[in-house]
Amino acid sequence: MHEEGDQCSCGTSGEEAGSGQEKRLGWHEYFMSVAQLISRRATCTRGHIGAVVVRDHNILSTGYNGAPSGLPHCNETNCRIFRSTHPDGTVEENCVNTIHAEINAIAQAAKHGVSIKDADIYITASPCIHCLKVLINVGIKTIYYEKPYKIEHISELLRLSGVRLVNVSAETH
Numbered sequence: 001m002h003e004e005g006d007q008c009s010c011g012t013s014g015e016e017a018g019s020g021q022e023k024r025l026g027w028h029e030y031f032m033s034v035a036q037l038i039s040r041r042a043t044c045t046r047g048h049i050g051a052v053v054v055r056d057h058n059i060l061s062t063g064y065n066g067a068p069s070g071l072p073h074c075n076e077t078n079c080r081i082f083r084s085t086h087p088d089g090t091v092e093e094n095c096v097n098t099i100h101a102e103i104n105a106i107a108q109a110a111k112h113g114v115s116i117k118d119a120d121i122y123i124t125a126s127p128c129i130h131c132l133k134v135l136i137n138v139g140i141k142t143i144y145y146e147k148p149y150k151i152e153h154i155s156e157l158l159r160l161s162g163v164r165l166v167n168v169s170a171e172t173h
Helices: 027-039 101-111 129-138 155-161
Strands: 050-055 058-064 081-085 091-095 120-125 142-147 164-168
Touching: 027 050, 027 058, 027 120, 027 142, 027 164, 050 101, 058 101, 101 120, 101 129, 129 155
Parallel strands: 120 142, 142 164
Antiparallel strands: 050 058, 050 120, 081 091
16 A cells, blocks of 8 residues: 555556456545545535545445535535634635535444444545544544645644555546
8 A cells, every 4th residue: 555645556457458348446446436426415615525434345434525414505605714724824714614524424424323443534635634633533544535635734643643644546437
């Protein structure tokens, strides 16, 4: 496996190119493709993120970013931005109405009584520092992500926690 910031050429199936057969998705490619599909349910106007919690090649829970169940979703008039300043001086903006995909995946697992301890998570973007702290606490071992999002803010927590961060991409054919 590749560590933080490394690229993973995932999806090799052993079939030779040009064999006339469609290439079978590898596990990383498969789960990241599922996360991409789930992200299409997101209601945040600022970004669509999907998450899939997996253990032993089985999907345990999924989540996408959006408002809590039954509450109004973000739109041009409902998106309320909260600004906070990181210790390094950078300003972070988050919508007060939105729950991140990772937290929604954790909440769905809890709601249905599914243990996600020692599982992995596939996310279409690397987690924010707040989501990373929760992922550490629930026992996620490896975070697979497609697009980097403020990785510089989470590198110290990753180092201290031992949680692995691996960059993968889902190449659809």
